[in-house]
Amino acid sequence: MINLSGKEAIVTGAGSGIGRGICSVLALAGANVLVTDISGKGAEDTLKHCGYGDKFRARQMDVTNENSIDEIISEHIKDRKKIDILVNNAGIIGSEGWSNREIPNSQDWTEVYEVNVRGVVKVSERVSKEFQNQKRGKIINIASIAARQGSPDSPHYSTSKAAVVSWTQSHALQMAAYNVNVNAVCPGLIWTPIWESIARKRSQFGGSLKTEGLKGKNLFDQFVKAWIPLQREQTP
Ligand SMILES: NC(=O)c1ccc[n+]([C@@H]2O[C@H](COP(=O)([O-])OP(=O)(O)OC[C@H]3O[C@@H](n4cnc5c(N)ncnc54)[C@H](O)[C@@H]3O)[C@@H](O)[C@H]2O)c1
Known part of the structure; x- marks a missing residue:
């Protein structure tokens, strides 16, 4: 396994599912991880799940809220001095009650875009300021298989993930001059x-x-x- 000892990683939406799994793998590779989620309890539970003592810290952070992002990233930089890896994992499939609607409504489109697209952009832009100063860094955006194939019942989600792939390509071009890699993965x-x-x-x-x-x-x-x-x- 790759050795990430001494690296500082930040994972969004890490209070559950794939984000929690990413934190476990980063921990096994030796990284220090800032576990963030809109659910402070979810982030704390991931901390317990990973059980890696003070290499891990948990913070409540809402990727749709620029103040929340700035507060957590600024605090991290003050404490740890650098960021090596950002994993933009936070994502949602719809707004409250989505699964009871045959056709996604306007709220579903808006909230999914706010979290899945604008959330990735907001966190990336804040962290990229640090990466520009450091002249290095890695960003991994969690897109989806849905970005590459249509979906009859969740077009709002599929298009949001296609937008994540497109944003990744643009941001990679913006950040290349600063020695920063920006990639996306499309889980199944x-x-x-x-x-x-x-x-x-x-x-x-x-x-x-x-x-x-x-x-x-x-x-x-x-x-x-x-x-x-x-x-x-x-x-x-
Ligand atoms: N499960 C799959 O099959 C699958 C496949 C491809 C891609 N994905 C993507 O993987 C990522 C993780 O999804 P998952 O399946 O683990 O789902 P999940 O619901 O278990 O995890 C999503 C996490 O994001 C957090 N979150 C939601 N809104 C947030 C916000 N505004 N700010 C910060 N955190 C927020 C939630 O609290 C939750 O902990 C998502 O981007 C999802 O689209 C999932």
């Missing part, structure tokens, strides 16, 4: 609260597959069989 299917919500919706309204009578994880497994060549789910 992972059983997290986001997929629980997609399964709830598809068990009510159907989806692109025949899933009548299937619910929850059983419905998810049907998508894994159809979409993933190795027919096995990924893990956070």
Whole structure:
């Protein structure tokens, strides 16, 4: 495994699912990790889950709120002097009650764009100020398989993730002169609260597959069989 001893990493949306998994892997590689999430409790739970003592710190941070971002990043720089890695992982699938609506409403589009697109841009721009001073840094944006394929019931989410890929390409060009790498990854299917919500919706309204009578994880497994060549789910 890559050795990240002495590196300072910041992960957004790290109070659950994939973000928590990313923190565990960063910890195994020896990095110091600032675990952030809109849910302070979620961030604290990740800290306990990873169990890496004072190499880990947890902070409540809302990626849609520039004051919240500035406060946490400024505090981090004051304490730790540098940032080596930013993982923009925070993301949502819809606004409250999304899975009970057959067609996403205006609020779904707005909130998903605020978190998934504007949130990535806001955190990236704040951290990039530090990267420009340091003349180095790495940004990893968590996009999705949804960026590359349409979706009948969550076009707002798919287009938001396509925007993350496009933003990544633009930001990589902006930051190249400062020796900063900006990349995106497109995970496939992972059983997290986001997929629980997609399964709830598809068990009510159907989806692109025949899933009548299937619910929850059983419905998810049907998508894994159809979409993933190795027919096995990924893990956070
Ligand atoms: N689960 C999948 O199959 C899958 C596939 C591809 C990509 N993704 C992406 O992976 C990322 C993580 O998703 P997950 O599946 O682990 O879901 P999750 O719901 O378990 O995690 C998302 C986290 O983001 C946090 N969050 C939400 N709004 C926030 C905000 N405004 N500020 C800060 N944090 C906020 C939530 O509290 C939560 O802890 C998302 O960007 C998602 O779109 C997921």
